Amino acid sequence: MSTSTTPQRLENKWDAARAAEMSEPEKLLYRSNLLGSDKRITNYGGGNTSAKVTQKDPLTGDMVDVLWVKGSGGDVGSIKMDGFSTLYMDKLNTLRGLYRGVDFEDEMVGYLPHCTFNLNPRAASIDTPLHAYVPVRHVDHMHPDAIIAIAAAKDSRALTRQIFGDAIGWLPWKRPGYELGLWLSDFCEKNPDAKGVVLESHGLFTWADDARDCYELTLSIVQTAMDWFAEETRDKRAFGGVKHQSLPADQRRATAARLMPAIRGMVSGQHHMVGHFTDSEAVLEFVNANDMERLAALGTSCPDHFLRTKIRPLVVDFDPANPDVSKTLAGLKEAVGAYREGYKAYYERCKRDDSPAIRDPNAVVYLVPGVGMITFAKDKATARISGEFYVNAINVMRGANAVSEYQGLPEQEAFDIEYWLLEEAKLQRMPALKSMAGRVALVTGGAGGIGSATAERYLREGACVMLADIDDAALEETAETLIATYSADVVRTVNMNVTDEGAVASAYADIAAEFGGVDILVSNAGIASSAPIEDTSLELWNRNMAVLSTGYFLVSRDAFKVFGQQDMGGAVVFVASKNGLAASPNASAYCTAKASEIHLARCLALEGAPMGVRVNVVNPDAVLKGSKIWQGEWLDQRAGTYGTDKDGLEEMYRERSMLKRSVFPEDIAEAAYFLSSDLSAKSTGNIINVDAGNVQAFTR
Numbered sequence: 275m276s277t278s279t280t281p282q283r284l285e286n287k288w289d290a291a292r293a294a295e296m297s298e299p300e301k302l303l304y305r306s307n308l309l310g311s312d313k314r315i316t317n318y319g320g321g322n323t324s325a326k327v328t329q330k331d332p333l334t335g336d337m338v339d340v341l342w343v344k345g346s347g348g349d350v351g352s353i354k355m356d357g358f359s360t361l362y363m364d365k366l367n368t369l370r371g372l373y374r375g376v377d378f379e380d381e382m383v384g385y386l387p388h389c390t391f392n393l394n395p396r397a398a399s400i401d402t403p404l405h406a407y408v409p410v411r412h413v414d415h416m417h418p419d420a421i422i423a424i425a426a427a428k429d430s431r432a433l434t435r436q437i438f439g440d441a442i443g444w445l446p447w448k449r450p451g452y453e454l455g456l457w458l459s460d461f462c463e464k465n466p467d468a469k470g471v472v473l474e475s476h477g478l479f480t481w482a483d484d485a486r487d488c489y490e491l492t493l494s495i496v497q498t499a500m501d502w503f504a505e506e507t508r509d510k511r512a513f514g515g516v517k518h519q520s521l522p523a524d525q526r527r528a529t530a531a532r533l534m535p536a537i538r539g540m541v542s543g544q545h546h547m548v549g550h551f552t553d554s555e556a557v558l559e560f561v562n563a564n565d566m567e568r569l570a571a572l573g574t575s576c577p578d579h580f581l582r583t584k585i586r587p588l589v590v591d592f593d594p595a596n597p598d599v600s601k602t603l604a605g606l607k608e609a610v611g612a613y614r615e616g617y618k619a620y621y622e623r624c625k626r627d628d629s630p631a632i633r634d635p636n637a638v639v640y641l642v643p644g645v646g647m648i649t650f651a652k653d654k655a656t657a658r659i660s661g662e663f664y665v666n667a668i669n670v671m672r673g674a675n676a677v678s679e680y681q682g683l684p685e686q687e688a689f690d691i692e693y694w695l696l697e698e699a700k701l702q703r704m705p706a707l708k709s710m711a712g713r714v715a716l717v718t719g720g721a722g723g724i725g726s727a728t729a730e731r732y733l734r735e736g737a738c739v740m741l742a743d744i745d746d747a748a749l750e751e752t753a754e755t756l757i758a759t760y761s762a763d764v765v766r767t768v769n770m771n772v773t774d775e776g777a778v779a780s781a782y783a784d785i786a787a788e789f790g791g792v793d794i795l796v797s798n799a800g801i802a803s804s805a806p807i808e809d810t811s812l813e814l815w816n817r818n819m820a821v822l823s824t825g826y827f828l829v830s831r832d833a834f835k836v837f838g839q840q841d842m843g844g845a846v847v848f849v850a851s852k853n854g855l856a857a858s859p860n861a862s863a864y865c866t867a868k869a870s871e872i873h874l875a876r877c878l879a880l881e882g883a884p885m886g887v888r889v890n891v892v893n894p895d896a897v898l899k900g901s902k903i904w905q906g907e908w909l910d911q912r913a914g915t916y917g918t919d920k921d922g923l924e925e926m927y928r929e930r931s932m933l934k935r936s937v938f939p940e941d942i943a944e945a946a947y948f949l950s951s952d953l954s955a956k957s958t959g960n961i962i963n964v965d966a967g968n969v970q971a972f973t974r
Contacts, residue, residue, distance in 0.1 A: 284312060284493050284500075288486055298327045299342050301485040302412075303355055306344065308489060309416060310351025315496055317666050318659050319349045320417040320578040321477065324405035325485065326363060332392055339363035343405045345396035346700065359398040365389035366406040370456075379452040380696055400696055403455025409462055410481035412488035417477040417578055419666050420499035423673025425474050426575035428681050434472045437502050442478075442495060443471040447683070449691060450476075450577070470495060475575045475683055507676040513563030518594050518643040520562060525597070526553045526645045531783040532599050533590070533606070533640075534648055535791035539840035540610045541636040541650050546712030546842070548738055549790025550657035552665070553646030560668045561641045562594075569675065570641060573682035574667040577691045582656075582663040583649075585620075585688045587639035588613045594644020613637050624689035630698040639664050650790060652712055654738050654763040657790075708736030709951055714789040715739045716781070718772055718829055719799035721748035724849055724897060726756070727939035728796050728946045733760040735947065737794070740785045742770040772799045772825030782832045791840050794950045795833040797826045797871075798849040804860050815863045822867035823874070830878055834887065843886030845950040848875045849942065852895035852963065856970035872961065879959035888958035890949040894942045895965030896927035932967025 287308050293301055302325040309315050309323065322344035331338045341361045344350060348357040366389050369382060386398040405413045424433045434444040443465055448454045458479065461471055469491055470480035480495055482488035521529065530551040541547050560566055566589070573585040591609060592602045617635035625632075638660050640648040647664060651657040674680035682688070691697070715732050719725040720741025729739045733756060741756075743749045749767045756765045766788050770781040785792050801821050803814055830846060837844040853861060854868035872891055879889040928936045945962045948954050961973050 284314065284497050286490060286493060287311070288489055290486070293486065298325055298485065299355065299358070301325070302327075302342055302358070303353065305412075305414075305485050305489045306350040306353055309414065309492060310349060310353070313662070313666075314420070314500070315418050315492070316350060316416040317578060317663055318351070319347070320576075321350060321415045322348075322399065322401050322405070323350055323415070324413045326411045329391075338391075340391045341366060341402070341406050343402055344399065346399040347397075356396060358394075359386075359396045359402065360391040360394045361386065361389040361398060361402065361406070362391050363406065366403070369403075369452075373452060373456075376453045382452040383696060400450050403452045404450065404458055404479070405455075407455045407459035407462075408479070408481050409459070411483045412485050413479065413481045414488055414492045415477060415479050416492060416496070417576060417666075418496045418499065419669035420496060420503055420673060421472060421478040422476070422576050422666075422670045423503065423677075424499060425472050425476055425478075426670050426680055426682070427674040427678035429678050430472070430474050433678060437499060438472075438495070440465075440467065441469050442480075443468045445471055445473050447474040447476065447687065449687070449694075475681075477576065503673050503677070507673070510676050512559055512672050512676065513569065514565035516562055517564045517566070518562040520553075520558050521594050521597060521644050523553070527551070527787050528783060529592075529597065529599055529642070529645045530648060531786040533602065533642065533645075534786050535836050535839040536603050536606055537610065537640060537648065538650065538790040539842050540607060541634075542712070542840075542842050543636075544634050545652055545707075546714075546793065547650040547652065547790065548654045548657050548712055548714065550649045550651075550654065550661050551646060551787050552649070552661045554665065556665050556668055556672075557647045560672075561643050561646065565675070566641065566643070569671045569680060572671075572680065573685075573688060574664075575670060575680075575682050576666070577683075579663050579667045579670075580683070580688055581692065581697070582638070582660045583667065584617070584638045585682070585685075585692070587641050587647075587664065588637035590640055590642045592642050592645065597644070610636065620685065620689070621693075624686050625693070626690075628695065629693045630695070648790075652707070653736070654789065655761065658763060708734075709953075711736035713737040713793045713950075714785065714791060715794035715796060715950070716742060716785055716792050716829075716833070717796040717798060718742045718770065718825075719849075720767070721745050721752045722798070722800075723939040724894065724942045725796070725798045726752045727943035728798065729756060729765075730759075731940075731943040731947045732794070732950075733764060735951070738764045738766075738789045740766040740768060740781070740788065740792075742768050742772075742781055742799070744769060744771050772797075772829055773820040775828055778828045778832050782836055786836065792833060792836050793842075793844050795829060795844075795846045796849065796946055796950070797829050797846065799825055799829075800849070802861075803864050805863075806860050807862050810863055818863040818867040819870070822864070823870040826871050826874055830874070830889075834878070834882070834885075837882075837885055837887050841885075844882070844888075846875070846878060846882070846887065846889040847946045847949045848872070848889070848891045849946070850875075850891050850893050850961075852893050852965045852968055852971045854891075854893060855961075855963075855973065856968060876959055883958060888949075888954070890954070890958060891961045892942055892945040892949065893961055893963045893965060893971060894937060895931075895963075895968060895971070896924070897937050897939055897942060928966070930968075931965065932969065935966045937964060937966050 306323040324343035327340050329340045342358045345359040431444045480492045534549045574580040614635045621632045649657045649661040671680045715737050717725050717729050721743040753767045768781045768784050771777045850871045851868040853865040854872045875889050875891045882889050941964050945964050
């Protein structure tokens with residue numbers, strides 16, 4: 275929806291030939307996925323779909339009507355067949371006789387499991403009655419921005435009538451639940467020719483007796499609203515016109531990279547938060563507008579929006595005409611504190627006797643004029659999705675304010691949704707957080723065997739990881755492998771030469787803009803060389819020192835800068851070598867540089883302790899699998915040093931170890947995980963040898 279251009283039309287993606295081979299439940303899944311594939315139709319996780327299907331009762335053998343409806347917590351765009359709840363329609367109708375009135379409607383959720391068909395374990399959502407009591411076979415409930423813009427307008431009812439006539443009805447705001455299901459039933463009974471209804475401040479219901487007809491009706495109604503807005507808002511100034519001009523793109527990102535670690539530190543008191551930065555056209559139009567602060571203060575309207583974003587954002591005091599980031603940073607603590615106190619006051623004003631305890635009072639959304647929008651949440655996906663939801667809210671405010679007057683939900687209504695006991699129960703059912711949830715790690719040498727194994731270990735525990743390396747092809751391959759398992763949200767890459775001061779600083783700006791900051795540095799970038807001292811050139815000596823000593827200094831120095839901005843501690847793990855403790859023939863440059871690493875770690879442990887930053891060392895030995903330094907000359911040189919061939923070198927290393935075992939990248943990764951996790955929260959300045967036992971490398 276735009277005030278300046280005609281929006282691209284919704285595409286009818288229904289394939290009749292494909293659908294002809296489907297059962298009714300399969301058509302429901304197909305319809306759901308099609309609708310959810312376009313965020314103009316519904317937001318992530320928003321809305322639901324249903325079909326009333328005649329099936330054989332597995333117990334009696336009778337043919338019965340069964341409601342298939344999206345289960346609790348699902349997303350129509352990605353739902354599978356097991357994401358639908360199935361319930362007997364006759365039992366759902368029986369519930370009407372048990373209903374004791376609106377003051378007791380929440381208790382009706384407890385009856386839904388008794389209506390389950392075929393022992394389906396998928397929990398039914400609170401919206402189940404809204405679908406059950408519409409006397410039509412197929413029902414779509416969507417949250418299109420264009421429809422919510424109508425629903426959130428002051429004269430919503432009149433606009434609905436103006437745009438859709440008698441085809442689409444209107445119902446006033448009512449929290450989703452059993453009572454609203456009865457309202458819909460009553461509406462259908464009184465308006466048998468209606469094809470759907472707009473719910474004030476909420477969304478759209480449409481229905482039809484055929485799956486394809488329902489899908490195409492939903493598209494048609496949403497398209498009608500989009501077309502109407504495009505015409506009505508043509509040549510109108512959005513949000514009261516322009517107040518600020520955007521900074522250039524590189525300056526927007528650089529500004530966000532400076533702000534985000536500071537904000538992250540302020541809002542991570544209860545849990546490590548992950549950030550997301552957005553400077554899309556829609557966001558910039560809003561943050562630069564005259565009416566931005568007034569509209570932002572009104573809060574969001576649709577419950578799906580403010581459950582993800584809190585009822586309103588924090589507007590950051592920043593003037594893009596005179597961009598003084600240091601001044602903004604100086605005032606952030608007071609602004610964040612004021613928001614927190616305002617949220618606590620909101621809770622105290624609105625809480626009820628049985629309300630759940632207050633949740634995290636920090637803002638989720640931060641609007642920065644001339645720069646964009648920053649969001650923080652417990653994980654990257656949620657931070658990104660929260661930003662997407664606020665873009666939905668922006669679109670709603672743009673449309674509603676252009677044709678009428680935008681209105682958010684009344685404060686008490688918003689609170690009753692946010693602190694709804696049923697919503698609290700859903701939160702309590704969520705799985706426990708993983709040990710590194712919310713943590714952000716930078717792994718240098720990230721495309722190599724040890725680096726990629728360490729990244730995988732962190733990702734497995736819920737962390738976000740940026741892989742840094744100088745090998746773009748290997749970076750891409752490693753990232754693709756990790757993304758396939760852990761998602762694109764949590765993996766980033768950067769080409770970083772650890773000996774280049776500017777490249778290191780740029781990488782930290784990238785990780786700040788992508789994730790909000792950094793908690794863990796795994797300094798692992800490495801090279802190796804082997805030569806007798808008389809054959810060791812100055813260039814070879816300096817190259818070892820540049821990568822293995824200076825490089826470790828540079829990446830640590832910038833990590834400490836971010837740790838200081840966040841003021842929430844941190845962990846540094848140096849991947850050194852057994853050769854940093856035990857001398858080795860024909861490797862003076864390598865061994866000396868590795869010894870330098872270890873002593874640098876000791877120094878940094880002293881400096882980091884007052885900040886809560888722990889610095890520890892892992893010393894591997896002979897990790898041949900997947901290691902780039904064991905390719906080419908180094909392998910030949912070490913094989914020559916020990917008088918063996920390539921195939922015999924690993925066996926030689928294994929046999930010389932005390933435990934007679936090979937050491938793999940995953941072994942180093944496990945030590946790196948231990949030293950950066952809370953398992954070692956009271957350890958700093960330590961060395962863990964992962965070398966299968968080498969008496970020369972004993973630290974005592």
